Amino acid sequence: MQADLKWLDDPEVFRVNQLPAHSDHHYYHDTDELTSGSRFVKSLNGTWRFNFAKTPAERPLDFFKTDFDSRNFDTIQVPGHIELAGYGQIQYINTLYPWEGQIFRRPPYTLNSDQLEAGLFSDATDNTVGSYLKTFDLNDTFKDQRVIIQFQGVEEALYVWLNGHFVGYAEDSFTPSEFDLTPYLQDTDNLLAVRVYKRSTAAFIEDQDMFRFSGIFRDVNLMALPATHIVDLDIQPVVTNDYKDGILNVSTKLSGPAATLELKVTDNDGSVLATQTQTGADQVTFDTLSMVDIELWSPQAPNLYNLTIDVYSADNQLLEVVPYQFGFRQVELRDDKVIYVNNERLIINGVNRHEWNARTGRVITIAHMQADVQTMLDNNINADRTCHYPDQLPWYSLCDQAGIYLMAENNLESHGSWQKMGAIEPSYNVPGDNPHWLEAVLDRARSNYEWFKNHPSIIFWSLGNESYAGEDIAAMNAFYKEHDDSRLVHYEGVVHTPELKDRISDVESRMYETPDNIAAYLDDNPAKPFIDCEYMHDMGNSLGGMSSYNDLIDKYPMYQGGFIWDFIDQALFVHDSISNQEVLRYGGDFDERHSDYEFSGDGLLFADRTPKPAMQEVKYYYGLH
Amino acid sequence: MAYTSNQLHVVYGDGSLGLGGTNFHYLFSYERGGLESLVVNSKEWLYRTPTPLFWRATTDNDHGNGFSVKSAQWYAADRFATCQDIQLTVDDQVVSPLPIAPLNNRYTNHEVADKVSLAYQFVTTTIPSTTVTITYTVTSDGMINVATHYAGQADLPELPAFGLRFVMPTAATGFDYTGLSGETYPDRMAGATKGQFHVDGLPVTPYLVPQECGMHMQAEAVTVTRSATQNNADRQNTPFSLSFSQVDGPFAFSCLPYTAAELENATHMEELPLERRTVLSIYGAVRGVGGIDSWGAEVEKPYRIPADKDIDFSFNIHF
Numbered sequence: 001m002q003a004d005l006k007w008l009d010d011p012e013v014f015r016v017n018q019l020p021a022h023s024d025h026h027y028y029h030d031t032d033e034l035t036s037g038s039r040f041v042k043s044l045n046g047t048w049r050f051n052f053a054k055t056p057a058e059r060p061l062d063f064f065k066t067d068f069d070s071r072n073f074d075t076i077q078v079p080g081h082i083e084l085a086g087y088g089q090i091q092y093i094n095t096l097y098p099w100e101g102q103i104f105r106r107p108p109y110t111l112n113s114d115q116l117e118a119g120l121f122s123d124a125t126d127n128t129v130g131s132y133l134k135t136f137d138l139n140d141t142f143k144d145q146r147v148i149i150q151f152q153g154v155e156e157a158l159y160v161w162l163n164g165h166f167v168g169y170a171e172d173s174f175t176p177s178e179f180d181l182t183p184y185l186q187d188t189d190n191l192l193a194v195r196v197y198k199r200s201t202a203a204f205i206e207d208q209d210m211f212r213f214s215g216i217f218r219d220v221n222l223m224a225l226p227a228t229h230i231v232d233l234d235i236q237p238v239v240t241n242d243y244k245d246g247i248l249n250v251s252t253k254l255s256g257p258a259a260t261l262e263l264k265v266t267d268n269d270g271s272v273l274a275t276q277t278q279t280g281a282d283q284v285t286f287d288t289l290s291m292v293d294i295e296l297w298s299p300q301a302p303n304l305y306n307l308t309i310d311v312y313s314a315d316n317q318l319l320e321v322v323p324y325q326f327g328f329r330q331v332e333l334r335d336d337k338v339i340y341v342n343n344e345r346l347i348i349n350g351v352n353r354h355e356w357n358a359r360t361g362r363v364i365t366i367a368h369m370q371a372d373v374q375t376m377l378d379n380n381i382n383a384d385r386t387c388h389y390p391d392q393l394p395w396y397s398l399c400d401q402a403g404i405y406l407m408a409e410n411n412l413e414s415h416g417s418w419q420k421m422g423a424i425e426p427s428y429n430v431p432g433d434n435p436h437w438l439e440a441v442l443d444r445a446r447s448n449y450e451w452f453k454n455h456p457s458i459i460f461w462s463l464g465n466e467s468y469a470g471e472d473i474a475a476m477n478a479f480y481k482e483h484d485d486s487r488l489v490h491y492e493g494v495v496h497t498p499e500l501k502d503r504i505s506d507v508e509s510r511m512y513e514t515p516d517n518i519a520a521y522l523d524d525n526p527a528k529p530f531i532d533c534e535y536m537h538d539m540g541n542s543l544g545g546m547s548s549y550n551d552l553i554d555k556y557p558m559y560q561g562g563f564i565w566d567f568i569d570q571a572l573f574v575h576d577s578i579s580n581q582e583v584l585r586y587g588g589d590f591d592e593r594h595s596d597y598e599f600s601g602d603g604l605l606f607a608d609r610t611p612k613p614a615m616q617e618v619k620y621y622y623g624l625h
Numbered sequence: 626m627a628y629t630s631n632q633l634h635v636v637y638g639d640g641s642l643g644l645g646g647t648n649f650h651y652l653f654s655y656e657r658g659g660l661e662s663l664v665v666n667s668k669e670w671l672y673r674t675p676t677p678l679f680w681r682a683t684t685d686n687d688h689g690n691g692f693s694v695k696s697a698q699w700y701a702a703d704r705f706a707t708c709q710d711i712q713l714t715v716d717d718q719v720v721s722p723l724p725i726a727p728l729n730n731r732y733t734n735h736e737v738a739d740k741v742s743l744a745y746q747f748v749t750t751t752i753p754s755t756t757v758t759i760t761y762t763v764t765s766d767g768m769i770n771v772a773t774h775y776a777g778q779a780d781l782p783e784l785p786a787f788g789l790r791f792v793m794p795t796a797a798t799g800f801d802y803t804g805l806s807g808e809t810y811p812d813r814m815a816g817a818t819k820g821q822f823h824v825d826g827l828p829v830t831p832y833l834v835p836q837e838c839g840m841h842m843q844a845e846a847v848t849v850t851r852s853a854t855q856n857n858a859d860r861q862n863t864p865f866s867l868s869f870s871q872v873d874g875p876f877a878f879s880c881l882p883y884t885a886a887e888l889e890n891a892t893h894m895e896e897l898p899l900e901r902r903t904v905l906s907i908y909g910a911v912r913g914v915g916g917i918d919s920w921g922a923e924v925e926k927p928y929r930i931p932a933d934k935d936i937d938f939s940f941n942i943h944f
Contacts, residue, residue: 422920512918537919540685540832544812544914545925571833579895586833589893598685601833602919613808613830613838620816 017168021450022232049133050076052087064161064193081213092587094596097416109436110428153218157200174389226319228256239330251285297327302403327456348561349622350383358607380622388465399457412464431472463491515548532562543614569601632737637729658708681837682888689919710746772939781932788908804844812913839879877908909938
């Protein structure tokens with residue numbers, strides 16, 4: 001198969017040769033590697049060769065070929081944003097599409113168009129291109145193994161080649177993309193070529209209110225797969241017997257020949273609570289395990305159990321060890337239309353969190369994540385909405401361990417297609433009811449579910465943000481309902497299409513609703529419990545009047561709290577040659593127009609991660625319930 | 626001269642009234658419409674006469690909900706209010722007309738009093754206009770009581786703020802206050818703790834766009850400490866302090882290196898002027914910051930400052 005540039009223009013092409021999404025478990029050769037690191041993972045982070053082209057037409061066409069002369073390429077650090085490396089203009093914009101006023105562009109298959117528009121992105125003047133090259137050798141662990149490559153995040157469309165052969169194509173910037181490299185691998189001098197386009201049709205559904213970057217911005221790993229490998233792990237803990245006991249259903253998907261799987265569950269003291277052995281291939285499901293006197297997982301006590309599966313070959317060689325921490329917690333939406341977790345009314349003392357660092361943009365490290373968790377714990381924040389995309393993989397485990405509820409949101413935001421200058425104008429809304437956009441958004445729902453399904457911290461799946469609502473989003477809702485009865489589904493945008501409310505969202509979610517209007521909803525025979533998916537807009541010197549929201553918690557059981565907008569200012573450190581200082585710059589400061597300027601800074605933290613003065617107010621009110 | 630009593634030494638000047646004691650001397654100007662000089666232990670505390678304060682640098686929420694546009698009259702009033710009347714009272718006797726030259730020729734260099742008051746009445750540039758009266762009452766121990774009265778006026782927009790602005794000649798090294806922790810506003814102070822707090826320097830909260838900041842609600846007292854003066858003959862740099870204390874009830878204050886207008890002018894922190902003065906603002910009324918959204922939601926009603934209601938507040942200045 002050959003790469004086709006036209007895929008950029010087609011919303012129905014969003015993954016080519018990509019491996020299916022699967023659980024985010026790690027795997028190791030043996031138990032010792034749990035602390036020393038897995039031999040099966042080789043990071044490709046670091047310095048790559050790089051060429052920047054302002055338009056697709058100017059890209060180095062044959063750069064992926066093994067005889068290509070790349071001596072005039074620059075170098076770039078991976079992970080990183082192309083714009084912050086000095087290529088391409090930095091831009092911040094909120095709702096309108098980033099080409100506002102520069103290019104007239106409409107989503108394919110809208111406005112009664114029944115065909116694609118040639119060159120919509122593939123021959124566009126605003127579609128910058130990064131051509132990345134990396135050479136690598138295989139160490140002994142990787143030789144003669146199946147080897148895949150995992151891109152944890154690339155904005156906004158990528159093509160991959162290995163040793164001159166086309167490997168695959170992916171969209172969905174905030175979800176890992178994996179490809180099988182095995183057919184084209186050699187022991188030494190492998191030439192990996194990755195072409196990253198800033199825009200594709202995905203741009204219509206990745207219109208998040210944020211700095212608009214491109215590039216390989218999350219980790220890249222080579223991963224060797226043991227002869228038999230647990231590709232997917234599905235852990236379903238169920239609370240039983242009046243919240244005292246639990247049962248555990250575990251199933252796996254395997255690659256490779258049949259193997260024996262030894263499962264063990266331990267508590268944090270190392271006591272073995274359950275064991276079971278199963279042999280099989282492809283799909284191995286364990287018999288239901290019973291556990292008595294369980295410790296429930298909750299923000300107050302984030303109790304986790306350790307599950308380990310050792311995989312043995314037919315000749316009894318240990319092939320891999322898969323550990324996973326899981327927890328028991330029960331989320332219920334009861335007949336009284338109140339959400340309970342572990343038999344207690346849910347109160348969300350939440351915050352929306354973009355991934356951000358003032359030096360590196362959305363390229364953040366585990367240290368930043370740990371600091372953010374600590375900030376939340378220090379200030380009684382018990383919930384995070386991953387606005388408006390899946391976060392880096394470690395975030396979910398950190399929240400399991402810390403006891404932070406997650407509203408795990410899909411990578412979906414299309415407000416440029418229906419919200420213009422504050423007015424609701426869905427004339428070319430996507431995904432809407434559009435069958436040509438359905439599979440792309442369903443794939444995002446599926447990926448979010450498959451990657452993160454084992455995390456007790458996730459109590460809501462969120463379909464996306466500000467994308468209006470239609471049949472496509474209803475189908476996303478249905479996907480989660482078919483696959484997961486242990487969590488609720490959240491979506492705010494259905495407020496504009498109330499006729500879909502019985503098919504979209506378990507909660508009445510609104511953003512920036514006034515306390516009076518919330519009370520009016522709750523006084524008027526409400527159909528669903530209420531959540532503020534965004535409230536208390538902490539732009540600049542703000543966050544006044546939180547008491548009015550706090551009062552609603554006391555007055556209305558169906559008012560279940562909300563997520564403050566938002567966690568951290570989006571601003572970038574820049575050297576100011578006038579004052580000779582390092583200063584923080586926001587939207588519009590890079591001469592980019594149209595921009596939404598200082599609207600990029602709405603955090604409880606300043607961009608350098610120091611708390612704003614308003615944080616003491618958050619800590620107080622969030623400490624009351 | 627050496628003072629022979631514990632009374633105030635009153636100097637009936639040609640353009641001002643001087644009030645002195647063993648370690649202080651104040652000048653109340655007839656020309657400049659207020660307290661022109663506040664010298665304690667030979668250190669000057671005033672750069673210009675205190676003026677009524679009506680403006681706060683536009684916050685992002687003020688911008689979003691159009692409050693700055695609706696209240697724009699108060700921006701001009703903050704900059705351009707003029708003093709239209711001065712009333713002098715010495716030991717409870719009104720001195721009228723004001724004893725300006727040549728009326729003051731009847732006095733000597735040995736005039737004394739126990740208590741002297743000067744009431745400065747300002748008229749605002751708003752349409753319709755209203756008045757603010759600042760009354761300074763000095764007693765023989767050197768304490769200055771400052772009482773401020775805003776005359777309510779219907780048909781004016783809600784006030785962004787109301788207070789008195791003291792600009793000191795040099796930047797403070799810090800301040801100490803008794804009140805609430807952190808930066809607080811009427812609608813954002815539940816999370817604060819009460820206590821005594823020290824603040825180093827004159828920190829400006831680094832919001833991306835400089836804006837109203839640094840408010841301290843419900844303060845009982847604030848003491849500003851400086852170490853430098855503009856006096857070329859003053860070679861000392863040992864710290865010296867001046868205190869402002871509540872009288873009838875707590876006040877709000879901010880202590881910053883900038884006026885509201887200076888903050889209003891900058892779109893980034895680095896555009897603010899070099900820090901060279903202390904701007905101590907004492908407030909009788911503070912508007913909340915709001916937070917429902919940043920594109921239209923009003924500050925909740927209890928946290929606004931209606932224009933049609935009188936506002937009175939007072940505090941003492943002492944050392």
